[in-house]
Each structure stands twice: as structure tokens, then as C-alpha cells.
């Protein structure tokens with residue numbers, strides 16, 4: 001851990017917090033604290049290291065990229081071409097296919113961390129982060145777990161810069177449904193789904209028709225299960241490729257020509273209609289706003305079809321309009337129809353967890369996403385930064401990481417030069433308290 005020191009009571013302690021401070025060891029970090037070791041945390045860590053800035057990364061899981069390692073299904077592949085998914089200053093290996101598998105992506109991220117000598121503090125969950133105006137410093141409180149039945153050590157970090165890299169998909173969304181407790185079959189969220197192997201011959205209700213709902217339904221078909229997919233609201237389905245070129249790349253090229261977003265959307269929808277036909281006749285209603293505008297404004301990702309639509313056309317995936325209530329062994333739909341089902345998979349999406357731990361409400365909205373949209377959502381006040389909340393996937397995270405690291409490096413260099421003396425004093429006080 002670079003440039004840190006331990007103390008059990010730093011000088012900026014406030015009266016009301018005395019009890020807390022005595023209980024927690026306190027660690028001074030001469031550089032930013034980064035929360036989260038997913039692609040965003042790794043990318044900003046790498047960019048900071050390149051500029052000689054010391055940092056620490058706190059990660060609640062026991063590995064890097066825990067979303068990819070622990071919360072995704074076996075057959076997942078990146079659905080944007082690899083050039084849009086690589087992190088700064090370290091390309092994908094040439095032999096990787098255009099759409100790397102999740103295992104290849106994880107391998108890439110592991111070598112990324114190794115290349116930049118990034119070693120996060122694992123099993124350490126940030127419980128709260130608060131700016132102390134009086135001292136101009138952040139207090140970041142964590143729980144460190146050494147085993148699953150360990151209540152955990154409480155630790156506090158003090159730093160000048162805080163980088164939030166906990167992701168747009170930090171927590172699963174689990175809606176409530178009438179009667180689900182009485183249903184009796186197994187119910188899981190898509191983040192716990194690995195493969196359709198154990199569902200062979202089973203009738204499965206997949207709730208949600210985003211990329212997860214579509215791909216889980218497709219995977220279930222491939223294992224001879226019988227999925228019914230709930231498409232409650234409208235959804236954009238686009239082909240992953242247009243005449244052999246990725247649809248995403250086509251959109252990016254059109255935007256480089258300075259075409260307005262709505263006209264790029266129009267072109268994408270015409271291409272989708274030519275390639276996929278009218279998907280509305282299968283129960284997949286299109287939103288009134290175009291796919292890219294909807295992604296930018298509401299964060300709703302269009303489905304990039306990798307084969308589910310063919311299974312919908314053939315009737316192997318049944319599309320249903322909604323859920324009225326569950327009962328033992330079945331579900332009633334809003335039109336009064338009843339389906340017998342064995343299992344339920346909730347592909348109902350994810351949310352940010354920032355409001356649960358960051359004590360701040362100016363920069364982040366109540367949904368835990370920066371209030372200012374891309375490209376202005378990476379810098380808050382008082383040394384607060386966000387990486388990976390752009391609604392632009394991995395390419396947005398990389399752009400944020402470069403901006404954030406550049407900005408922190410600049411002020412770190414200025415402030416450490418100026419404040420070497422006062423930090424030295426704090427250092428000595430920390431050490432003297434140890």
C-alpha cells in the first residue's frame with residue numbers, strides 16, 4: 001500500500017464521531033482512494049500509475065471485475081466489438097476474436113491489472129464516504145472481511161481524492177410480485193444464472209426482455225428448456241451486425257459524420273427493419289424514442305440480437321405481455337391467461353449503489369448516477385470523481401478514466417509539492433498515534 005500510515009485517531013476528529021474513531025484504525029492515503037476494482041477502477045488506477053500517483057483500490061469482492069467473474073452466465077460474450085471494449089494504454093491480444101468471450105475478457109483484465117501493478121484491497125466494502133469540509137479531506141469507512149462468518153474489521157481511510165468506480169450495475173433489481181412466495185418453484189436473478197443445463201425440459205418464465213432476458217431465453221432454448229419471456233414495456237431490438245459490420249460501429253461512423261443522434265437512430269431503425277422485419281408482431285413493441293437517444297437519456301440499452309429473435313419467430317421463445325400474479329406452480333398473465341411454470345428467472349436489471357454509502361447529494365442523483373450527463377459527469381467538487389457512469393459501456397469508462405487520472409495527477413502534483421510540509425505533520429501525528 002503506497003504512502004499510507006496507520007493511526008487510531010487522526011487530528012480531524014469531530015466530537016460526535018469520537019466513539020467511532022476509537023473503534024477504527026485510520027489510514028492516511030497520499031493519493032486517491034478508488035472504490036471498485038471493475039474495469040473502471042482498473043482503468044483509472046492504470047492511468048494514475050502511469051503518472052506516478054500513488055493510490056489504493058477498495059473492492060468488496062475477492063477478485064477484480066467481480067461482475068464479470070461472479071455475476072454473469074457461462075456463454076456471455078462482449079456484444080460490442082473488441083476495439084470498443086479495451087481499456088486505456090493496453091490493447092486486447094490480436095488473436096482475440098472480434099467479440100471476446102467473458103473468459104477472454106477476464107483474462108485481459110487480469111493481465112491489465114498485472115501489467116500496471118495494480119493490487120486492490122479485496123474483501124473490503126465501503127460503507128460510507130463523507131467529505132470533512134473543515135479539513136478538506138474525505139473519510140472513507142470500510143468493513144474488511146477475512147472469512148464469510150467473520151463480522152469484519154472496521155477501517156477508515158483519509159484522503160484528498162475519492163474516485164467512485166462502483167458501476168451502473170452494482171446491485172440486482174428484484175421487483176416484488178404478487179404471490180411469488182407461494183409459487184414454490186425456484187426463483188433466481190439473472191446474475192446468478194450460469195447455464196440452461198439444469199433446466200432441460202423445464203418451463204421457465206424469464207422476466208424482462210433486455211439483453212439479459214433475451215440471452216438467458218436463448219441459452220435456455222439451447223438446453224431444450226421452454227422459456228416464456230415477459231416483455232412488459234417497449235424495447236429496441238437491433239441486429240448485432242449489418243452486412244458483416246457491427247451495428248454499433250455503423251452508428252459510431254455515422255456520428256463521426258456529425259449526423260444528429262435522431263437521424264442516426266432513424267438509419268439504425270431502417271436497417272433493423274430490413275434485417276429483422278417487423279418485430280412488433282412478435283410482441284416486442286418499439287419505444288417512441290430512438291435506440292441511441294433512449295440509451296443516452298434513460299440508460300436503457302437496446303438489445304443487440306445474437307439469435308433470440310429467431311427463436312421468438314419459431315415460437316421456441318414465447319413472448320408474454322406482463323405478470324398479474326404468481327400461484328403454486330404457475331403464473332396468471334394480465335390477459336387472464338395461465339401458464340404452468342417450473343422456474344422463474346428475473347432478468348429485471350441492475351442499479352447503482354452509490355446513494356447507500358456516499359454522503360453527498362450534489363454531484364450524484366438519487367439514482368446513484370452523476371447528474372451531469374456525458375461528457376461532463378466525471379468531476380464533482382472537493383476531489384470527488386466518477387468513472388463508468390456514462391451509459392456508454394466500457395468505452396465511456398475508458399474516456400472517464402483518462403480525464404479523471406489527468407485531473408487528479410495535476411492537482412496531486414501541485415498539492416503534494418505545496419502541502420508536503422503539512423502532510424508531513426499529519427504523517428508524524430498519525431505515526432505518533434500508532
Ligand SMILES: Cc1cc2nc3c(=O)[nH]c(=O)nc-3n(C[C@H](O)[C@H](O)[C@H](O)COP(=O)(O)OP(=O)(O)OC[C@H]3O[C@@H](n4cnc5c(N)ncnc54)[C@H](O)[C@@H]3O)c2cc1C
Pocket residue numbers: 035036037038039040041058059060061064065066067068072076077078079080084085124125126127165166167168169170212353357387388389392393394395397
Ligand atoms: C451481463 C452484462 C454484460 C455486459 N456486457 C457489456 C459489453 O459487452 N460491453 C460494454 O461496454 N458493457 C457491457 N456491460 C456493462 C458493464 O457494466 C461494463 O462492461 C463494466 O462492467 C462496467 O465496469 P465498472 O467497473 O464501471 O463496473 P463493475 O464491473 O460493476 O465493477 C464495479 C466494482 O465495484 C465493486 N463495488 C461495488 N460497490 C462497492 C462498495 N461499496 N465497496 C467496494 N467495492 C464495491 C463491485 O464489487 C465491482 O467489482 C455489461 C453488463 C452486464 C451486466
Ligand SMILES: NC(=O)C1=CN([C@@H]2O[C@H](COP(=O)(O)OP(=O)(O)OC[C@H]3O[C@@H](n4cnc5c(N)ncnc54)[C@H](OP(=O)(O)O)[C@@H]3O)[C@@H](O)[C@H]2O)C=CC1
Pocket residue numbers: 076077078079080169175176190207208209210211212213215230231232233234300301347348349350
Ligand atoms: N452480451 C452482453 O454484452 C450483455 C450485456 N448486458 C448489459 O447489461 C446491462 C443490464 O441489462 P439487463 O440485465 O438486461 O437489464 P435491463 O435494465 O436492460 O432490462 C431489465 C428488463 O427487466 C424488465 N423489468 C424490470 N422490472 C420489471 C417488472 N416488475 N415486471 C416486468 N418486467 C420488468 C424491464 O422492463 P421495462 O422496460 O418494462 O422496465 C426490462 O425489460 C445492460 O447494459 C445490457 O446491455 C446484459 C446481458 C448481455
Ligand SMILES: O=C(O)C(=O)Cc1c[nH]c2ccccc12
Pocket residue numbers: 079080248295301302304391392393394
Ligand atoms: O452492453 C452494454 O451494457 C453497454 O452499455 C454497451 C453499450 C454502450 N452503448 C451502447 C449502445 C448500444 C448498444 C450497446 C451499448
